[in-house]
Amino acid sequence: MGFFDKIKDGLKKTRDALFGRIDQLLKSFSKIDDDLFEELEELLVMGDVGMYTAEKICDELKKRVKQEGITNPQEIRRLLEEVVTEMLKGGQELDISTKPSVILVIGVNGVGKTTTIGKLAAKFTREGKRVTLAAADTFRAAAIDQLQIWAERSGADIIKQNEGSDPAAVVFDAISSAKARGSDIIIADTAGRLHNKTNLMNELAKINRIIDRELPDAAKEVLLVLDATTGQNAVNQTKQFKTAAGITGIVLTKLDGTAKGGVVLAIKEELDVPVKYIGVGEQVDDLQPFDPEDFAKALFADDEAVGQESETVIEEVAEPENTAEEEFKPATAEIWEQIDAEAEAEKQAEQEKGEEHLKQEEEAKKAAEKEKIEQKKQRAEERRNKAKAKYNWSTEPAVKSDEEDDWFKQWKEGGSS
Ligand SMILES: Nc1nc2c(ncn2[C@@H]2O[C@H](COP(=O)(O)OP(=O)(O)OP(=O)(O)O)[C@@H](O)[C@H]2O)c(=O)[nH]1
Ligand SMILES: [Mg+2]
DSSP states (O other), rough: OOOHHHHHHHHHIIIIIIHHHHHHHHHHHHSHHHHHHHHHHHHHTTTTOOOHHHHHHHHHHHHHHHHOOOGGGGGHHHHHHHHHHHOOOOOOOOOOOOHHHHHHHOOSTTHHHHHHHHHHHHHHHTTTTEEEEEEOOOOOHHHHHHHHEEEEEOOOEOOOTTTSSSSHHHHHHHHHHHHHHTOOOEEEEESSSSHHHHHHHHHHHHHHHHHHHHOOOEEEEEEEEEEEGGGGHHHHHHHHHHHOOOOOOEEEEOGGGGGGGHHHHHHHHHHOOOOOEEEEEESSGGGGOHHHHHHHHHOOOSSSSSOOOOOOOOOOOOOOOOOOOOOOOOOOHHHHHHHHHHHHHHHHHHHHHHHHHHHHHHHHHHHHHHHHHHHHHHOOOOOOOHHHHHHHHHOOOOOOOOOHHHHHHHHHOOOOO
């Protein structure tokens, strides 16, 4: 199956649920009016596009309808595809320009971090790159085993320690191993669940610090993995991780199992974090670089027209260029003392300024949300009033005039003409 067909297949549920309904809606209108946009906006919100983004899309559509002098509702489909494509554009490619580069993979439990790492490792080794995996999810032994299996499958090196060991130490060792072996890319797996959120965020901060310290000039990606089936929850997760972990991109997984694919738009538009990869299945080649045009095309595709795109080309497995292996030096006790002291000082400083700041942010967000809802209510009320006036639609009980009553009486008695 070609790349495009895979994405198209993976987006079938979203396409049917959201864009199928939009098609129905457009067919049910004979002209373009406010009611059409109102219903369209509602459908987009229900399809996990998010209130803010849905409104933005509709505003843009209205503008284009006016500019282009469009009167046929069916043409909105084309405009929608255009607007969605433009909205999704601007996601940069993965930066793996240095040797080694680092990809730190984070996200809450079960979203698909380890699977994504396995798929990425397979892709890079297939391209002839040497990959070092860091099993920095030390929370569960099974997590380390799972990564080990992916390392074997993909031909990547793996650095691991025992369950419960310091994840930052694993990353440190992976970096020195990668330097010694001449690896091209280090990919670090991390835990999605810890005893609490603060612990998790502190741990990620510590790992980040190790990377910056050991590889200050390396290209670094912090990829947040999100499960598309969680819809708007994915947006909230991004907000939380964005402040704490400095994410550079999103991997949106499990699009194949959900009708909530519209959440891509919310993530891109509301949070301004580029989606870099999408997962459309559990197989190794089901991770696809995110291509806005293909994505939009797949969302609006006709189900009958399949198989026009080129087939996937599986590249020959190339030998890694540098196979020289030196023994790497694991971290010494002094380094750890130093790093822990730095971490402690940073944690304290952050806590002091962080809590107040987070509270303020949270309150501001709530106020903005409330205001948005109020505005929406007000607009709905205005629309209702306008509709009432337009169609002479009164909800008051009709008051009959005396004249009418007389006429009615006569009619009943059979006397009127
Ligand atoms: N259908 C589908 N399933 C996926 C996709 N990506 C991951 N999965 C599945 O999601 C499940 C969880 O994946 P993991 O990679 O273990 O998730 P994780 O984030 O590492 O989980 P923890 O280590 O527990 O935090 C597995 O069964 C994967 O096969 C995808 O794109 N599509
Ligand atoms: Mg995992």
